[in-house]
């Protein structure tokens with residue numbers, strides 16, 4: 001048996017330099033590893049350089065796969081042998097169990113076969129004509145990922161000293177390259193996730209005020225992917241002022257409740273130059289340093305503009321009458337609430353309008369014709385109103401008009417104008433499928449008017465006004481229809497109410 005020789009450390013160092021360049025530049029991680037193993041193999045004159053990847057560590061066995069190999073000659077090749085495909089090494093030998101435990105702790109192992117104690121491990125090496133072997137675990141993120149090994153079948157190589165140091169560096173180069181590769185693929189997955197989820201990721205260091213934004217977020221805000229640094233002030237300037245104030249408030253709350261894991265969600269509008277603001281949801285979570293002080297706040301920015309549009313459409317649909325396209329009762333209630341909150345002194349009026357004898361229209365011309373008439377009535381009433389007045393369909397053939405800034409006499413005049421606009425010009429119903437064209441139809445409406453006094457209790461003011469307007473409307477119906485009747489408090493000095501002759505729907509000429 002020849003005396004063990006040591007590998008040339010300087011040649012190994014040069015091999016590491018070349019191999020590490022290949023690892024850094026290689027398009028595919030595996031190509032770089034192949035190149036590094038080749039450099040090490042040639043520099044050391046070994047027969048075989050290999051990497052086993054750990055697949056599973058069981059109680060009684062370790063499962064590995066033979067994933068990389070460089071061989072000095074084709075006869076030394078083992079990678080393609082079936083016995084090295086997902087091979088299980090059973091811990092029936094205490095030496096082997098110890099070896100695995102040491103590899104888990106990141107320790108290297110060197111063997112000169114001839115000097116080994118008899119046992120399964122020595123037999124295993126002898127069966128492969130291996131004269132010496134060295135193994136260095138590849139630790140990724142502190143965990144045993146796999147093993148770099150070198151077999152020599154021609155000379156016993158003693159790896160103690162600088163040679164082993166070079167191999168440890170090689171294993172670390174492989175680990176860091178694998179780590180970089182994993183990070184790069186995570187980043188790609190992350191980018192994809194952000195693209196699909198229409199979100200971006202951000203982080204703010206509370207001590208320094210420095211920010212980090214993912215590429216997706218930078219893009220959303222109109223910056224290039226590789227934008228160097230986005231100061232906090234500039235980042236926040238993308239948020240509408242009112243939303244920024246709400247954000248600060250939430251942030252202060254979160255910090256005063258301080259504790260890691262405090263989180264909040266907030267809908268804000270973000271804008272980039274020259275484009276309209278879009279709704280985003282901010283999801284934020286606070287993290288503390290080891291002394292428990294808030295140190296970092298980070299989270300997501302999710303584009304919710306489509307959801308907001310949907311919500312707005314749903315709200316509109318919920319507040320508008322499908323048949324006539326004017327507001328419905330719910331819409332009017334919300335409009336009254338927002339308007340009355342703003343104006344505490346302006347006098348407002350609520351007019352309740354009801355088509356007289358509408359049932360007869362349905363009976364005579366059919367329900368679809370009644371629908372068409374309701375639409376025409378809504379359009380005609382709307383044409384008589386100012387931009388700030390609101391027309392709503394309260395249900396059936398009943399409408400309401402809300403006006404502000406008129407005195408009682410002007411409100412009455414408006415009611416009279418509305419009444420006359422309906423009564424004075426007959427309606428021409430559109431031809432309906434399968435029906436004979438209806439002749440022009442003359443109808444009338446009755447109107448009740450009440451004052452709406454803005455005050456502290458909006459709900460009460462509203463319901464009182466609608467009750468009073470309803471009562472006035474009922475009085476208008478009772479006293480002959482086709483008239484405007486103010487509730488006593490809303491009655492102008494004169495005249496009190498219109499008193500034209502009551503009329504029934506009739507067929508008359510139209511305009």
Ligand SMILES: Nc1nc2c(ncn2[C@@H]2O[C@H](COP(=O)(O)OP(=O)(O)OP(=O)(O)O)[C@@H](O)[C@H]2O)c(=O)[nH]1
Nearest residue numbers: 354355356357358359360362367368370371396397
């Ligand atoms: N075509 C149509 N008819 C409706 C609609 N909603 C309610 N109506 C009808 O409107 C009619 C209202 O009848 P009534 O409450 O008796 O009132 P009216 O016939 O107008 O009589 P007065 O109000 O007392 O003058 C009923 O026949 C309802 O079926 C609708 O959306 N479309």
